[in-house]
Amino acid sequence: MTKIVLFICVGNSGRSQIAEAFFNKLSKTGKAISAGTMPDDRIHPYTVQVMKEAGIDVSQQKPKPLTPEMIDKADKIKKVRDARDQIKEKVKKLIRQIE
Numbered sequence: 001m002t003k004i005v006l007f008i009c010v011g012n013s014g015r016s017q018i019a020e021a022f023f024n025k026l027s028k029t030g031k032a033i034s035a036g037t038m039p040d041d042r043i044h045p046y047t048v049q050v051m052k053e054a055g056i057d058v059s060q061q062k063p064k065p066l067t068p069e070m071i072d073k074a075d076k077i078k079k080v081r082d083a084r085d086q087i088k089e090k091v092k093k094l095i096r097q098i099e
Contacts, residue, residue, distance in 0.1 A: 003030045003098045006074035012036025012063035013044045015080040015087060021056045022091045029099050035070055039063035054088075 005023060009016040016034035023032035040063045051058045071077065076098065080087060 003075045004073055005030060005032045005094065005098070006070055006077045007032060007034040007080050008037065008066060008077065009034075009080045010036055010038050011040040011044075012065075013040035013042065014047045017043055017047055017058055017061055017063075018051060019078070019080050019087045019091055021051055021058050021061075022054075022088050023095065025056055026092060027095045027099065030095060033064075033070060033074070035064045035066035037066055039065050 007016040007019040007023070012035050016036065020032040020034035023030065043058060043061050043063065048059050076094070078090075078094070
C-alpha cells in the first residue's frame, strides 16, 4: 500500500510544493501531496526557477487549500519551514523512514 505524506505551508506556492516535488521524484513507494492553510493564486516564480535548476518541473502545479479529506488520507503530515536544500535532505530522511 502506498504511504501518503502531506506537506503543509501557508501559501502552498513555495516550500510545500518543493517538498512534494522532491518526495515524488525520490520516493520509490510513497506519494506526496501538498496544501496551504491560505493558498496563493499561483506557484511563486522563484519556486519554479529553483526547482528547474534541480531538474524538476513544477510549472504546472497549482496551490491547493488544505482540506479535512487530505488530512484523513495522509499517513504522515509535515509542516514545511525550511529552504530548498534543507527540504531535500529532510525529504530523503523521511523516505528512508517510510520505505
